[in-house]
Amino acid sequence: MTAETTTTSTHAPAQFSGVAKLDQQLCFALYSASGLMTRLYRPLLDPLGLTYPQYLAMLALWERSPSTVGELGEALGLDSATLTPLLKRLEAGGLVTRRRDPADERRVLVEPTAKGQALREQARSVPAAMLCNLPLDVDELKYLHHTLTRFVSGLRKADPGTASPS
Amino acid sequence: MTAETTTTSTHAPAQFSGVAKLDQQLCFALYSASGLMTRLYRPLLDPLGLTYPQYLAMLALWERSPSTVGELGEALGLDSATLTPLLKRLEAGGLVTRRRDPADERRVLVEPTAKGQALREQARSVPAAMLCNLPLDVDELKYLHHTLTRFVSGLRKADPGTASPS
């Protein structure tokens, strides 16, 4: 890409006024994009009776079940304080079951019900519909995904709060 | 347990794997990046007594004050249901004042107090500190910002909520 005045190969204080604003704008753009994306999912997920985080949980469970709460938390980057009530709502909606693992009573195994599995079929049309809404072309989306993935994996290492297992 | 099919690994076949999965991965990356970014701000903003949305509101007010609740909502992409309690917390912390506009009693004018202005000096070190934490180099951050900005402006047009499947 056209690199404009990239004389700051390192974190040079001289360019702070210019570069320092970048993080504000970038982080705000990230924050805004995430919120708008969630809002764009809503009309697609409302007919399924799911919120976006619930949809993410179901996606994870459709891929791998039964899963423990901890495994779901690892996959989604959420902790039990968020997941427990979310999963209870999915259970109340008849989409998943929650039961203690007989082999280790500390764990809770979560699994889609038949209704939860059936929902997967309804949900198949969501990605394509969502893709049509995204305002960039496929190449840009791919590059954006690639960059964000590097961003996320980089941030996970820098986050002291997230334990790094093994 | 009757686990006849211990691993129902129906990983997406080729029909889906190409483009349709991209939006899932991209939106999830966006969602994760936003959450991680907010978490990364926390240790920087805690000493200031601000959350990230509160920091955004103060940034907007430092740029332009007094602002109405509506103007702040426009700038941040939030509505009064979110902003009113947030601004009340800032007011309770002595950082802003809220008063009805005498010229139009429907509006509420929000303005930093002296304490709120003083906080701006403390906050000056935040962007540089944040920038050091971001795991990409400046060129990538610039491209990411540029792409996300186009993404956000594109989404804003597609948002209005009138689900007209015509």
Next chain:
DNA sequence: TCCAGTTAAATCGTGCACGATTATTTAGTA
């Protein structure tokens, strides 16, 4: 056997976010 230490989930308190509704004020019009 007992007991620390660890792990897993649930719980508590605070705060953000949105859809929908309500109350008040302002503007427009017969």
Next chain:
DNA sequence: TACTAAATAATCGTGCACGATTTAACTGGA
């Protein structure tokens, strides 16, 4: 003037998110 319509915040209900704490269950030794 009176009466409708639009604008502006505030409020209500539901749900997500996280730090901190609590409870229960497993683990590995003395």
